[in-house]
Amino acid sequence: MGNGLSAAGSGVGKLFILNFVMKILVTGKGGREHALLAALADSPSSPELFCWPGSDAIFEIAQRTAARDLPSLIGWMLEEEIDLCVAGEESLLVTDQGLANLCQAAGIPCWGPPKESAQLEASKEFAKEFLVRHRIPTAGYSAVDTKDEALAAIKSLPVVLKFDGLAAGKGVAVCGTQAEADSFLDAVLVQRQFGPGRMVVEECLTGPELSVFCSIVDGGYHILTPARDYKRVRDGDDGPNTGGMGAVAAPALVPAEMMADIEERIVKPTVAGLQKDGLPYRGFLYFGLMLTPDGPKVIEYNCRFGDPECEAVMPLFGGDLAEYIRHAAAGDLKTELLEPRPGWSVCLILASAGYPETSRSGDVITGLDSVAGVRVYHCGTRRNADGNFETNGGRVLAVVAQADTREAARDKVYLEAAKVDFPGSQRRADIATLHFS
Ligand code: AMP
Ligand code: GLY
Numbered sequence: 001m002g003n004g005l006s007a008a009g010s011g012v013g014k015l016f017i018l019n020f021v022m023k024i025l026v027t028g029k030g031g032r033e034h035a036l037l038a039a040l041a042d043s044p045s046s047p048e049l050f051c052w053p054g055s056d057a058i059f060e061i062a063q064r065t066a067a068r069d070l071p072s073l074i075g076w077m078l079e080e081e082i083d084l085c086v087a088g089e090e091s092l093l094v095t096d097q098g099l100a101n102l103c104q105a106a107g108i109p110c111w112g113p114p115k116e117s118a119q120l121e122a123s124k125e126f127a128k129e130f131l132v133r134h135r136i137p138t139a140g141y142s143a144v145d146t147k148d149e150a151l152a153a154i155k156s157l158p159v160v161l162k163f164d165g166l167a168a169g170k171g172v173a174v175c176g177t178q179a180e181a182d183s184f185l186d187a188v189l190v191q192r193q194f195g196p197g198r199m200v201v202e203e204c205l206t207g208p209e210l211s212v213f214c215s216i217v218d219g220g221y222h223i224l225t226p227a228r229d230y231k232r233v234r235d236g237d238d239g240p241n242t243g244g245m246g247a248v249a250a251p252a253l254v255p256a257e258m259m260a261d262i263e264e265r266i267v268k269p270t271v272a273g274l275q276k277d278g279l280p281y282r283g284f285l286y287f288g289l290m291l292t293p294d295g296p297k298v299i300e301y302n303c304r305f306g307d308p309e310c311e312a313v314m315p316l317f318g319g320d321l322a323e324y325i326r327h328a329a330a331g332d333l334k335t336e337l338l339e340p341r342p343g344w345s346v347c348l349i350l351a352s353a354g355y356p357e358t359s360r361s362g363d364v365i366t367g368l369d370s371v372a373g374v375r376v377y378h379c380g381t382r383r384n385a386d387g388n389f390e391t392n393g394g395r396v397l398a399v400v401a402q403a404d405t406r407e408a409a410r411d412k413v414y415l416e417a418a419k420v421d422f423p424g425s426q427r428r429a430d431i432a433t434l435h436f437s
Contacts, residue, residue, distance in 0.1 A: 022047040022326060025065065025077060027099065028088030029055045031349075031379035031398040032307035036088055037062050038375070039314040043322035050082070057378030057389070070095065074102045084326050087112025087283065090304045094122040100283075109329040112283040113216075113303050117274065120285075120301040124164045124200045127301050134273035136266055137297040139203040147189045153201040154181060160204050163188050165197030169243065169356075174204060205290045205297055210254065211247075211306045212262060212287040213313065214271075215324075217333040218280070221271050223263060225316050225340050226254050227309035233356055235430045242356040243395055246431030248406065249312035250344040262289065262296050270301075282329055311377050311398040312347040316340060343402050346409040346432040348417050349379070350397040353424025359394035360424060367420040374401045374416040391422055406432055 024040060024047045026033050034057060037049055041061050049062035052073055065080075067073035070092055077085060085103050087110065092099035098115030112118075119126040131138040139160070142153040150161070161184050163171035171194060175181040187193045209231075213224040227249035233239040254262075266287060274281050286302040286309075305313070314321075318339035327334045353360040359380075368376060368389060377400065380393025397420065401412035410432040417427065 022083045022322060023050065023081065024048070024084045024086060024322060024325075025050040025052060025073075025082045026062065026086045026088050027052055027073075027092050029053050029058065030089070030307060031377040031395065032305055032310040033088035034058050034061075034377040034379075035311040035314040035375075035398070035400075036086065036305070038377070039317060039321045040086075040325075043320045045320050045322045047322045050080070055378060055381065055392075056383040057381055070097060070099065070102065074106050074108070077103075077108050078106055082108060084108075084322075084329055085110045085112075086325060087304060089307075090118065090121050090302065093118040093303055109326070110282070111325050111329045113279075113281045117279040117281045118303045120279075121303045124162045124300075125198060128200060128202075130273060130277070131298055134269045134276070136269050136273070137295060139205050139297060139299070141200050141202040143198050143200050145189075145198055147185045150185050150189060150199055150201055151181075154178075157181070158204040160202040161185065161188075162200040162202060163194050163197055164200055165194055167194040169241070170194075172241070205292050205299070207290045207292040209299070210289045210291055210296070211309050212254075212267070212289060213305060213309070214267060214285050214287070215328055215333060216271060216274070216281045216283065216285045217328050217331060218282065219271060219275050220333045221267055222333055222335045222338075223259070223267060224284075224338075225249050225251050225313050226259070227306065227312055228253065229306060229309050230428060230431055233351075233426070233428075235428050240356055242351070244306070244308045245349045245351065245428045247306070247309045247312040247347040248344065248409075248432040249309060249316060249347075250406065251316075251340055251342055252344075258291075258296070262287075266296060266298060282331070308347045308349055308379075308395075308398050311375075311400050312345040315375060315400060315402055316343065316345050341402075343404050344406045344409040344432075345400060345402045346406070346413045347398050347400045348413045348427055348431050349395050350399065350417065350420065350422075351395050351426045352380070352391045352393065352422075353426070355394040355426060359391075361390070361392045363391040363422040363424060365389045365391065365397070365420065365422045370419045371399070371416040374399055374412060376400075376420070396422065396425070 051062040052065040100110040100114040103110035173184040215222040229244040229247045288300040324337035377398040379395040382392040399417040403409035
């Protein structure tokens with residue numbers, strides 16, 4: 001840390017107190033990044049924080065950066081002598097240039113994998129091939145190019161169809177009937193709604209979903225506090241999939257034997273597989289699992305933390321997240337720097353009118369100053385001309401509370417979130433009620 005050097009002192013003895021301040025840039029602009037930055041700000045090492053592109057709420061705890069695009073961001077980091085770049089979301093990691101690849105070339109430590117390894121998230125087919133090659137439990141699948149091939153690959157219903165390319169979160173369909181499969185295949189492989197790309201036809205699994213997070217540093221790993229997110233827009237897990245309408249997290253969410261099983265059957269072979277395939281990895285790895293009657297299986301990998309799981313998990317960390325990530329990004333996984341707290345954390349998302357099909361912006365948010373004892377992270381807000389926060393996207397706010405029990409954390413979240421509102425706000429009433437263990 002040769003930068004961020006501040007010196008204080010005066011007088012005859014010229015007593016200088018040298019303060020080495022770590023400078024961290026986080027990429028992203030949503031609730032996950034707000035929660036990450038808040039946890040970094042709480043780190044006893046007191047880093048200086050920056051965010052790109054960021055949001056008005058984020059800029060209350062992190063500074064703006066003067067960058068237009070990814071290459072200029074790298075230039076800005078070099079000029080500013082940034083000590084650590086933390087990838088909040090995946091989009092920059094998976095670009096042609098790759099955030100981590102560019103950071104490496106520039107000599108900037110990065111927490112987040114290079115684009116080659118980030119294919120685990122960017123390409124469904126790449127992930128399936130990796131899973132099969134390393135004998136990691138997952139749903140059976142075929143990869144196809146055309147509608148006819150897809151129809152031939154469908155052996156039973158329901159079936160899961162996954163477009164292997166960018167589809168703004170709309171590339172996966174769980175089809176209960178042949179007609180549903182037909183119309184999705186038409187849209188994606190005939191009309192090419194999302195452009196060119198292959199399709200993964202996947203066996204439909206059943207069971208509760210679980211999000212397991214690890215820090216991966218080369219051949220080492222550290223399993224973090226697990227979470228469950230609530231993906232459907234309506235109560236009772238009904239309605240279309242969203243980015244996530246809430247989350248519950250706790251060390252006690254998953255029984256110890258189940259976590260040991262997940263570690264043996266999924267985490268260890270994944271880390272060994274990355275090594276074997278020559279895929280470098282330093283960053284968070286998010287395992288999207290389904291707990292099937294045949295044991296845990298991988299539905300997807302993401303090369304970042306989950307959103308809204310991050311908002312629930314971060315407040316459950318003591319220790320020094322900034323120092324933990326700084327060491328890990330340099331290849332030294334010091335698990336003792338992060339102290340998982342016991343207890344439960346519940347996150348409730350307040351979404352805007354029309355979400356997830358559409359979303360409305362510009363609705364004024366009221367009640368933000370009246371909440372107490374909870375954290376509010378901003379997913380999609382901005383300040384209006386009067387200086388008040390208004391909606392600016394689908395998911396708007398994440399209200400998060402911790403308590404010794406799941407019920408107490410849940411009660412606290414709902415009590416406080418009831419004070420916050422905006423026209424057309426949507427929120428589920430059953431976050432953290434559905435439970436498994
Ligand atoms: P993905 O984008 O792969 O995470 O899929 C989005 C959602 O579709 C998942 O969170 C699951 O709810 C569902 N899903 C994906 N794959 C399967 C599967 N093989 N069986 C059942 N549901 C699935
Ligand atoms: N919680 C779902 C995701 O982050 O992809």
